[in-house]
Amino acid sequence: MTYDSPTPTSPKAPDTAQILxxxxxxxxxxxxxxxxxTALLVAGPVVVSRATGDTSFLLVLPLVAGVFVFIFTMYRVLYGLRVLQCARVLREYPLEFHPRVLKKHERWTRYGDVFEVRVTTRGQHGAPLMLAVPAAGRRGWPEGVEEGAWVAGDLPFGGVMVLPRTHAMLFLKPADWDKTARKREEADAERRARAQRARLMDRTKRAVMMRPGA
Structure with missing residues (x-):
């Protein structure tokens, strides 16, 4: 079962290797x-203290800030795992052009912004709401979505969305995993095996959906 198909006026598909x-x-x-x-926040106070002999409490504040920046940097490293997930999807599914993507909601998490989107398909109704996470870890809704997007995957299981002009890449999973369960159950063995190879068989975990297996 093909969930969606390119329109006759679809532009040329971008190169997946360049996108990744x-x-x-x-x-x-x-x-x-x-x-x-982080290095500047940690090293700066040490250098100043050694050069001036100052042991003021104010010199500790940049160190504390540096620790927090380091912690949030580690959260961002988790996005590297999501880029690998996107690569698996792009190996299994071709990119198909969708002329319209609607952003419904967005929320901030410490791992990054999570968007709720609907990927519409001409001639079809009832497209599931999807959670979309920028794979490269940048916050904010990417530019160029109004021009349409390329999608690879099987929406009841998940997929990848790519914007043609900026090469921004977002990982997709159903916003309501339980609500789309019936569509996954109705999928034939070939579709389920393909989703398994792309690691799309697992439930989405809300704010931590960037973690492995999310």
Missing amino acids: NANRRALAGLIAIRVLV
Whole structure:
């Protein structure tokens, strides 16, 4: 069962290798900046204290800030696991163009922004609400969604959404896993085996959906 199909006016599909490389670089750059900020916050007070002999309590504050930046950086490292998840999906499913993606809601979590979206398909009704998480860890709704998006996967199980202009990549899972259970149960053995290979058979865990197995 094909859940959706390209429209006759679909643009040329982007190269999945370029998409994955762009998101890996974006994630690496984000982590590198945070590591640099952490190092400056930790090393700065030490250098000042040794140079001036000052042991003021104020010099401890940057150290505390540095610890918190480091902790949040570790949360961002978890996005690297989500990029790997997206790569598995892109190996199993082709990209198909959808001219309209609607953002319904969004919420902030310490792991990153989680969006609730509906991926509409021409000629079909009842598309499930999906949770979408930027794979590279950047916050904020990505630009270019109004121009349509490429989707790989099987929506009752999950998938990947790619924006053609920016190569932003978002991991998708049903917003209500239990509500879409019947559609998964009705899937034939081939669809279920494909979803298993793409690691899309597991339930979504709300705020921690970026963790392995989420």
